[in-house]
Structure formats: structure tokens, C-alpha cells
Amino acid sequence: MIMRKIFFLFMVNFSLLSCSNEDNIIIDEPIPSDSEAIYFPPNGSNEWETKSITELGWNQNELQPLLNYLEIKNTKSFIILHNGKVVVENYFGSHTATSPWYWASAGKTLTTAVSGIAEQEGLIDINNKVSNYIGTGWTSAPLAKENLITCKNLLSMNSGLDDTLGDDVSPANLQYVADAGTRWAYHNVYVKMQDVVAQASGQTWSNYFNTKLRDKLGMSGLWIQDGGLSVYWSNTRSMARFGLMIYAKGKWHSTQIINESYLNNATNTSQNLNLAYGYMWWLNGKSSYRLPQTQLLFNGSLIPNAPTDMYCALGKNDQKIYVVPSKKLVIIRMGDSADGTNFGLSDFDNVLWEKINALIN
Secondary structure, rough: OOOHHHHHHHHHHHHHHHOOOHOOOOOOOOOOOOOOOOOOOOOOOOOOOOOOOOOOOOHHHHHHHHHHHHHHOOOEEEEEOOOOEEEEEEEEOOOOOOOOOOOOHHHHHHHHHHHHHHHHHOOOOOOOOOOOOOOOOOOOOOOOHHHHHHHHHHHOOOOOOOOOOOOOHHHHHHHHOOOOOOOOOOHHHHHHHHHHHHHHHOOOOHHHHHHHHHHHHHHOOOEEEEOOOEEEEEEEHHHHHHHHHHHOEEEEEOEEEOOOOHHHHHOOOOOOOOOOOOOOOEEEOOOOEEOOOOOOOOOOOOOOOOOOOEEEEEOOOOOOEEEHHHHHEEEEEOOOOOOOOOOOOOOHHHHHHHHHHHHHO
């Protein structure tokens, strides 16, 4: 029995020594751990831990070219988080860490998040029709067609309402084009989800948003009405806090802010008309995509240079939240339009990712 044990131990040691690097066994060196916990900055404080480019093994020589490109492309602020810690944080011109800026349509994802919170609290069900919460007559569509429109249709941008009539969401301007679920079109009618949440909660949209999301993440900012639009303004770190919570699958520190299952649905294809769209999150790496203000279907990935698992919030004039789970990255860009006025996605995204890849790869 003793000889058999000695032989067994000998064979185990021999097999370890003879393993190649392809077997992921490294002799005389510690096996690196990939289990670093996600870092969350404390609420009510400017403290935010950092991580160096050297520590990550990134290419330090590519940082300045990235910053130079951002500056000439009218950027006001830029942040890269790795697993929650700040690796790059830059402000350009007179813009500072405390300067407010608008999220534009990147802020649609705030409405997505709060809708998920309202659902997990039992206030709404996104599969219910919108008129269950705000009454009938909220559109000019025939009642039978209006009653086809669910909250999920608003979140997925397939309400079937006419997207060519501008941002006004009064009933007269919300006209029927196709049955809900049969046509994808980027439309400001999503803002009706804010009315749904307000009615269901018995609070104003701002109060519910502040209590259930903003204050829990330690964000600053407020909603400002701009014609038919409800636009969120905050400093850049507040946008980074939100992006980090999304990256952390709805958690903030030890608290689950948003149900992980809901967030998973929000950041994956929500319908078969635009594979690159979730619940107001844009999705990279799909085989095709549609863009605002057109019914054309484009083949290929949304941002070819970006990682295929990236999803993002995109706002007018190049407001950006990029979330890349495989790289543990959250990236924020605020500023004026990099080139001409645009509605969210632009050539700037692809070139910017070329510069980011040079830094991180």
C-alpha cells in the first residue's frame, strides 16, 4: 500500500512538471487571480480609487495620441474605468470634474433602469399595455391599435407610431403607422415610460428617479425639459457611476439596485427588427442593425472596431457610455459633436475605438 501511494505521488508530480504552457500550468510562479472584486466609489465623497496603465500592462505610449484625438474632436470629458477603478480621467478646455453636461439620448438608459426598478417593486409590468397606466387616448391611433402598444414596445422602439413627426409626444403627434411590434423606429415616444412610472408610483418622475436610482448611486444631476424632450444633465463621474452599476449587473456595493434578469434582457436583442437594440441600449457584434430616421437595414456590426460584447448608450453629439464586460471596461465620453451633428452613432465611434484598442491591447 505504501509503495502504491509513493508511485501515485510520483506520477502526479511528474505530470505537473511535464505540463506545457498551453495547459495553463506555470512552475515557480504564482497563478494570476482573475477574481478581483468590482470596486465601487463611496457615496457622498469625491474619493475614487485608481489603477495605473502600467499595472494593467497597457501601452502607455498610446495614451497621449488618444487624448490628442479626443481634444481635436471637441471632447469635454473622458473616463476609462477598469473593474470600477479609474485608469484614465481627463477634462478638456474649461470643462472640469464638476461641470454639468447633457446626456442627450444616452439618458434613455436611465429611463430603462428606472422602469426595471418599478417593475421589480410590482408597480408595473412591461408586458402590459401603456394605456393600463396612463389611460386611453394618449395617441391618435385607433383605440384597438393603441391598445396593442405595451411598455416593452416603448423600451424596444417598436411602438408602430410615426417617427417622422418630431419630438412632440402630445396625442395629436403620436400617429399610427403600423401595428406595435411590426416596425422598428427610433422615437421620442419612449418618454411615455416616465409617465407610466409616475402614475404607477404616485410620485413625480424626478422624485421616483432620485430616490430609487440617483441617490442610491451617489450621482448628481437633474432632468431638464427641453421642448418635447426630457434631458438629463450631470457631471461626468455621475455618468460613470451609472455605467459602473450597469457593468456590475445592477449592483451597487452590496445592494442589488436593478434585477439582474431585467438588465440582461435590456442589454440583449429585444426584438427581431433591429438586432442591435435592447431596451434603449445599443448592442455591438450583431449581424445587422438599424439607425434612427431610416428604415434601412445595415449589415455588419454597429461599431466594427469595438469588442463584440460591448453594449452602449449613445446620445446626440457623441455622448457615450460604453460597457465591455469581457474587458472589464466602462468608458464615458461627453462633449460637443466630434464632427457634424448626429443622433448618437457616428464614424467617431469606430475611430475612437481604434485609438482605445491601441492603448488597451
